[in-house]
Amino acid sequence: xxxxxxxxxxxxKAPEHFLDPAGVATVFQQxxxxxxxxxxxxxxxxxxxxxxxxxxxxxPVPSEGGDPNILVPSEYATGLGQAVASGDGYGMPxxxxxxVRRRQSPGLTQTAQASVSFAPxxxxxGIVTPSGLHFERHHQGWWDMDPAKHRFMINGLVNxxxxxxxxxxxxxxxxxxxxxxxCGANTAVEWGNVAVPTVQYTHGMVSCSEFTGVPLITxxxxxxxxxxxxKFVLAEGNDGSSMTRTIPMSLILSGEVLVAYGQNGEMLRxxxxxxxRLVVPGVQxxxxxxxxxxxxxxxxxxxxxxxxxxxxxxxxDGTHRQYTNIQECKSVVTTPSGxxxxxDKGYYNIxxxxxxxxxxxxxxxxxxxxxxxWRRARLENPVMSKSLTRFNIDWVWDGKPAIIQxxxxxxxxxxxxxxxxxxxxxxTRSIYHNNAIQxxxxxxxxxxxxxxLS
Amino acid sequence: xxxxxxxxxxxxKAPEHFLDPAGVATVFQQxxxxxxxxxxxxxxxxxxxxxxxxxxxxxPVPSEGGDPNILVPSEYATGLGQAVASGDGYGMPxxxxxxVRRRQSPGLTQTAQASVSFAPxxxxxGIVTPSGLHFERHHQGWWDMDPAKHRFMINGLVNxxxxxxxxxxxxxxxxxxxxxxxCGANTAVEWGNVAVPTVQYTHGMVSCSEFTGVPLITxxxxxxxxxxxxKFVLAEGNDGSSMTRTIPMSLILSGEVLVAYGQNGEMLRxxxxxxxRLVVPGVQxxxxxxxxxxxxxxxxxxxxxxxxxxxxxxxxDGTHRQYTNIQECKSVVTTPSGxxxxxDKGYYNIxxxxxxxxxxxxxxxxxxxxxxxWRRARLENPVMSKSLTRFNIDWVWDGKPAIIQxxxxxxxxxxxxxxxxxxxxxxTRSIYHNNAIQxxxxxxxxxxxxxxLS
Numbered sequence: 008x009x010x011x012x013x014x015x016x017x018x019x020k021a022p023e024h025f026l027d028p029a030g031v032a033t034v035f036q037q038x039x040x041x042x043x044x045x046x047x048x049x050x051x052x053x054x055x056x057x058x059x060x061x062x063x064x065x066x067p068v069p070s071e072g073g074d075p076n077i078l079v080p081s082e083y084a085t086g087l088g089q090a091v092a093s094g095d096g097y098g099m100p101x102x103x104x105x106x107v108r109r110r111q112s113p114g115l116t117q118t119a120q121a122s123v124s125f126a127p128x129x130x131x132x133g134i135v136t137p138s139g140l141h142f143e144r145h146h147q148g149w150w151d152m153d154p155a156k157h158r159f160m161i162n163g164l165v166n167x168x169x170x171x172x173x174x175x176x177x178x179x180x181x182x183x184x185x186x187x188x189x190c191g192a193n194t195a196v197e198w199g200n201v202a203v204p205t206v207q208y209t210h211g212m213v214s215c216s217e218f219t220g221v222p223l224i225t226x227x228x229x230x231x232x233x234x235x236x237x238k239f240v241l242a243e244g245n246d247g248s249s250m251t252r253t254i255p256m257s258l259i260l261s262g263e264v265l266v267a268y269g270q271n272g273e274m275l276r277x278x279x280x281x282x283x284r285l286v287v288p289g290v291q292x293x294x295x296x297x298x299x300x301x302x303x304x305x306x307x308x309x310x311x312x313x314x315x316x317x318x319x320x321x322x323x324d325g326t327h328r329q330y331t332n333i334q335e336c337k338s339v340v341t342t343p344s345g346x347x348x349x350x351d352k353g354y355y356n357i358x359x360x361x362x363x364x365x366x367x368x369x370x371x372x373x374x375x376x377x378x379x380x381w382r383r384a385r386l387e388n389p390v391m392s393k394s395l396t397r398f399n400i401d402w403v404w405d406g407k408p409a410i411i412q413x414x415x416x417x418x419x420x421x422x423x424x425x426x427x428x429x430x431x432x433x434x435t436r437s438i439y440h441n442n443a444i445q446x447x448x449x450x451x452x453x454x455x456x457x458x459x460l461s
Numbered sequence: 462x463x464x465x466x467x468x469x470x471x472x473x474k475a476p477e478h479f480l481d482p483a484g485v486a487t488v489f490q491q492x493x494x495x496x497x498x499x500x501x502x503x504x505x506x507x508x509x510x511x512x513x514x515x516x517x518x519x520x521p522v523p524s525e526g527g528d529p530n531i532l533v534p535s536e537y538a539t540g541l542g543q544a545v546a547s548g549d550g551y552g553m554p555x556x557x558x559x560x561v562r563r564r565q566s567p568g569l570t571q572t573a574q575a576s577v578s579f580a581p582x583x584x585x586x587g588i589v590t591p592s593g594l595h596f597e598r599h600h601q602g603w604w605d606m607d608p609a610k611h612r613f614m615i616n617g618l619v620n621x622x623x624x625x626x627x628x629x630x631x632x633x634x635x636x637x638x639x640x641x642x643x644c645g646a647n648t649a650v651e652w653g654n655v656a657v658p659t660v661q662y663t664h665g666m667v668s669c670s671e672f673t674g675v676p677l678i679t680x681x682x683x684x685x686x687x688x689x690x691x692k693f694v695l696a697e698g699n700d701g702s703s704m705t706r707t708i709p710m711s712l713i714l715s716g717e718v719l720v721a722y723g724q725n726g727e728m729l730r731x732x733x734x735x736x737x738r739l740v741v742p743g744v745q746x747x748x749x750x751x752x753x754x755x756x757x758x759x760x761x762x763x764x765x766x767x768x769x770x771x772x773x774x775x776x777x778d779g780t781h782r783q784y785t786n787i788q789e790c791k792s793v794v795t796t797p798s799g800x801x802x803x804x805d806k807g808y809y810n811i812x813x814x815x816x817x818x819x820x821x822x823x824x825x826x827x828x829x830x831x832x833x834x835w836r837r838a839r840l841e842n843p844v845m846s847k848s849l850t851r852f853n854i855d856w857v858w859d860g861k862p863a864i865i866q867x868x869x870x871x872x873x874x875x876x877x878x879x880x881x882x883x884x885x886x887x888x889t890r891s892i893y894h895n896n897a898i899q900x901x902x903x904x905x906x907x908x909x910x911x912x913x914l915s
Contacts, residue, residue, distance in 0.1 A: 083752065084701045088602020090573035093732075096562030098593040100551070101605050101735045104728050108550030119544030132673035132723030133637035135589060139552040140727065148542025151555050180810050183587035183841045183851050219586035247538040269586030271725070273594065274558055278547075281555045298537065356634050387637045389843040397637050 100139075109140050112208055120148030123190070125211025128341045128360065133387070134185070134395040136214035138276045144190050144212065144292060145278070146248035152298055154274075154282035157245070159226075159266065163303035166231025173282055177268060179221045184265070184288070185394040187362045189213040189334045191291035191318050194441040201457045206344040209445065209457060213362065215395035218286045219269025222262045227304065234260070237304040241311070242285050245298040251311040252294040253330070254287060254302075263288045263393075266299060288393040289364030290332045291439070293318055323434035334364035336423050337442035338371055338398070338415035349453035352406040357384075361396045363417035368396040370416045375402060377410035377446065377460055378425070384413070409449040410458065426459055554593075560584075563594050566662055569650075574602035577644070579665025582795045582814065587841070588639070588849040590668035592730045598644050598666065598746060599732070600702035606752055608728075608736035611699070613680075613720065617757035620685025627736055631722060633675045638719070638742070639848040641816045643667040643788045645745035645772050648895040655911045660798040663899065663911060667816065669849035672740045673723030676716045681758065688714070691758040695765070696739050699752035705765040706748040707784070708741060708756075717742045717847075720753060742847040743818030744786045745893070747772055777888035788818035790877050791896035792825055792852070792869035803907035806860040811838075815850045817871035822850040824870045829856055831864035831900065831914055832879070838867070863903040864912065880913055 100107070109124040116122040124143040126136055136142075143149070154173045162168040193212035196202035203209055227234070240259065243251045258264050265286040268274060275281040280297030287294045293313060308314070308330065320328040338361035343349060357375075361368045367390050372381035384398035398413070415423045426443040433440075448458040554561070563578040570576040578597040580590055590596075597603070608627045616622040647666035650656035657663055681688070694713065697705045712718050719740040722728060729735040734751030741748045747767060762768070762784065774782040792815035797803060811829075815822045821844050826835035838852035852867070869877045880897040887894075902912040 083604045087574050088604045091576045091597045092563055092565045092578040098730050098732050101731050111546045120541050122545045124546040131726045133671040135671045135726040137727045143545045150537045150542045217587040217589045272585045272589040273591045276552050277555050278552050
């Protein structure tokens with residue numbers, strides 16, 4: 008896998024936003040000269056220590072490089088800006104954020120229509136994934152389907168097979184809920200070794216949105232589904248990928264499975280199944296069938312091609328584990344992470360994401376010494392079931408090599424495993440369902456690397 | 462105020478998404494002929510009644526108009542779709558969602574740089590406002606400021622005035638929180654009468670995002686702010702609007718006020734203050750200073766132009782009420798709402814938004830008879846402090862005129878007032894802080910109108 012990603016993260020968080028590659032070297036050099044240990048001192052001050060000499064310079068100082076923004080009116084202050092409702096009434100990110108993009112990993116698949124683009128986790132905040140940066144996994148490319156022509160059918164073990172238009176579905180009782188979606192193959196390339204340099208490529212097939220839709224159970228009841236004989240449903244999309252998937256009725260009865268049209272406040276994006284997709288909280292993404300056009304109620308699993316050939320786990324004894332749908336508890340530090348560079352010693356906010364397909368995240372512990380010592384991270388609210396959870400923790404880097412890890416525990420008590428623990432059960436020949444603890448090595452130079460501990 | 466908005470909402474929710482204006486007349490005519498009372502029957506079935514004849518047609522029926530999507534492979538199923546990471550790696554809404562736009566109200570202001578664009582609440586789901594549809598209020602236009610040059614200064618009653626770069630701010634301890642922002646002038650034009658037809662224009666100056674940033678108190682502590690003498694701070698932006706605002710220190714001490722750079726997972730959008738804005742939860746939007754470049758700690762309110770001339774409430778006795786910053790508890794039904802048309806009798810999901818600047822929404826009650834009878838709506842989780850809350854409630858329309866209202870109560874016990882109650886205290890000459898109960902009249906024709914009850 009060739010990572011074509013531009014240099015990712017030279018300063019903590021900021022780099023992709025604020026420094027072009029040419030500027031990085033300069034700043035990095037400045038850091039070595041101690042010009043930017045400002046914040047370390049600052050944080051010491053916050054903790055009650057004496058302010059450093061560098062900070063106690065009295066009145067407002069001109070900013071670095073003599074930028075006049077602060078002391079004299081800037082170019083922005085003396086002109087007239089742009090109008091409201093620019094861009095045809097739909098706003099876009101800053102031009103300075105051009106480097107924050109979802110990215111394909113060239114060579115991972117043979118065509119860009121049956122491929123993956125990864126979300127830039129290293130540049131994201133909080134738990135909402137911007138819909139424009141949501142990861143993609145298509146098996147036959149994506150479509151912008153005409154919703155006026157879209158139909159959704161329910162058949163199989165039902166009293167009255169039904170066909171719905173979008174208008175009809177959107178009149179029904181709806182719910183809105185935050186959930187993560189993770190491809191079963193997220194972190195796949197890390198099974199055997201350290202394959203990719205950045206968190207975008209190691210963990211970027213997870214995203215989180217607020218979904219709005221109709222509980223599937225409501226629709227099944229309308230169709231008079233046989234909820235005794237009907238132990239499973241088959242979900243089918245309207246594209247050519249034939250990604251039919253079996254969903255256990257037990258999940259549907261809980262009311263959690265949605266026939267969704269809304270995502271992050273607006274209609275689903277085309278790449279995410281517009282106008283209708285299945286939302287199966289906690290379950291791997293392949294089951295969240297896009298362009299949903301049909302569910303069929305049946306009495307046994309359907310063993311479709313992507314259940315009988317793909318999305319299975321090859322175990323050490325040579326057998327295949329099938330229907331391992333639930334995404335187990337997992338976490339990853341997104342900053343500092345591979346490809347980023349710490350400019351100097353001192354204070355950093357370590358931040359990352361945790362999630363569990365079995366409920367809420369109960370706690371996240373962070374180690375900066377490769378797992379010998381752990382400290383409890385602060386979880387940002389709200390902590391929701393089967394949603395991403397953002398964690399933050401303070402760290403003062405002493406400039407020596409450090410190995411940063413996070414370890415999540417969910418409300419069932421399940422603890423995210425080390426690679427050693429995971430491989431003991433699963434071997435090394437799997438593709439799917441790798442939820443091991445990720446390690447990032449901070450080198451003395453400040454450069455952060457993807458490593459695995461033996 | 463001339464509303465240039467295209468016909469908004471002919472079917473409940475769906476219209477803007479799925480029907481072009483030309484198609485509306487046809488469908489509406491069909492509704493009159495009873496062709497689309499499908500869902501009413503369907504909901505009756507869900508409630509345990511007998512399925513209607515129309516539904517009990519046996520096996521999968523061809524969809525309306527003979528659309529072959531369902532029974533034979535569609536055009537989408539036999540071709541190859543578009544590639545991952547299209548559009549330069551930043552995805553966009555469907556072409557069929559072109560009508561879901563934030564919109565200026567022509568005539569409201571004299572230039573489009575000192576104006577408003579309203580969020581299309583009638584088309585939004587859940588609580589997250591897509592950043593591209595977030596309402597705008599600019600006093601001097603918006604800028605896409607270079608974050609590498611941006612500086613943030615703290616001065617006034619501090620031990621050591623400080624200047625931060627963006628890189629420095631983004632290394633500090635951060636938090637992520639969901640909050641609404643509402644312009645103090647939201648619903649302003651409704652003070653005297655029914656001025657605009659749709660919820661986009663009556664209530665579209667409210668939005669909700671997940672914000673990420675550094676608590677302002679952290680930064681003030683770094684600068685050694687005098688938290689005894691310093692009872693207020695002045696916040697100043699880097700544009701030409703001179704929108705300086707006084708923020709009470711009490712709000713800052715709570716830790717809620719943020720110096721924010723993140724919004725809905727990515728960097729703030731330029732229209733929303735990129736790269737840095739103040740987040741003042743519960744307080745009117747004008748205090749959330751965009752392009753934030755400075756806060757000054759002081760010992761008294763600053764009485765800036767927008768505190769001494771604008772954003773004040775003219776009371777019935779001729780005095781002006783100043784510094785009424787907190788946005789009181791408020792709600793609005795977004796569907797059905799003005800400009801939409803109900804196609805037929807039967808089941809509808811009434812949905813809307815509620816919020817309070819003083820904490821969480823405790824309950825929302827909905828009336829369909831102009832306030833004589835109320836039923837408790839279902840609140841979607843999570844219900845968060847100073848955030849939008851989505852509510853939903855079932856309704857079966859009998860085809861007679863109906864007046865739909867929502868009334869929110871917050872955790873302090875404050876109940877959203879009627880227009881009569883509000884005017885009794887506030888008179889009719891205000892511009893700001895109108896949180897009265899909104900009424901939507903559903904006419905026999907199905908058309909929904911903005912009305913005020915005397």
